[in-house]
Structure formats: C-alpha cells, structure tokens
Amino acid sequence: MEIKDTGYCKTKKEVPSSPNNLLLFRQQANISQDRLAEAVDCSRRTIGYIEKGVHDPSVQMAYRISNYFKVALPVLFPDLNEKPDEQEGAHHET
Template structure:
C-alpha cells in the first residue's frame, strides 16, 4: 500500500516468519502487537513505525534492510539478469 508520500514499503516478513516456523500470533506476541497487525504488515497494507521495524529486524536477527525496502524485492528463484551481477 502506498504511503502518503506515494511510496510503498516492501517487506520480507512473511518469508522470514515462514522460514523460521513462527506463527503470526507468536510474532505478534513477541512484538507486543495484535496478530492481525502482522498480517497487515505482511500484505503491505500497513507500514510499520521505525520502532516496530527495528524490533522486527531484531526479532529475526537481520539488518532492517533485509526486511524492508522501498523497491520490490526480487522473487525467490527468479532468474538473475545481467544487471544483477
């Protein structure tokens, strides 16, 4: 979903959550948010505050840039293009 400035915030929350076997409810409980908030975040319907983004990155033990981007992430398994390397 676009932010007021017109830019969407893309994320890999669902990917990391699934990869690590964490349910939406478990993630929500760890972050102190409602489990539906996790769904809104994953679908891009809600952009997190900086505080929440940093807490998510800390939970997954990754840099915030691994979790969030202003440009879409490449699809997993997508073929590399000449500009990728």
C-alpha cells in the first residue's frame, strides 16, 4: 500500500520510525496510554513521549514497562543498549 502526499499529510516515507517498540506492544495488548501509565506509575504524557522518542525512559521505567509486557528489555527498547556505548566512545575520543 502506497501513501500519496496530498499536501495534507506526510507520506509513509516521511513519517519517522519509532525508536522503540512500546507503541507496538501497547497496541497489540489493546490498552490505552492511560491504562499503561497507571500500571507502571507514570503519566499518560510520559508514555506518549516515550512512544514518540521525545524522551528515553529511565532505567527503572524501562524495567517497569518491560515487566508489564513480560518481555526482555532489549526487545522493547533496543536503542537503550546502544546509547551508553555511544557516550563512552565520545569520552575515549577526547
């Protein structure tokens, strides 16, 4: 299925990919952002920001969310494993 640019919406290619799998898991579980937020003790806005990649979850939040869905942390948040290495690499270059 090809999505055309009509000037009113972005084409499929222009829509940024998600930095994590939270939205996918939440949709598959058929739960709202509100329900997930309540279950992991945070705000709905936080869940939305994490899904969009605006904010990375704290380690504790990432574990609470992965425990909720009963999946390994790297399955839900694959990019979290890369970020500490990138930061370490930046320190070694100075």
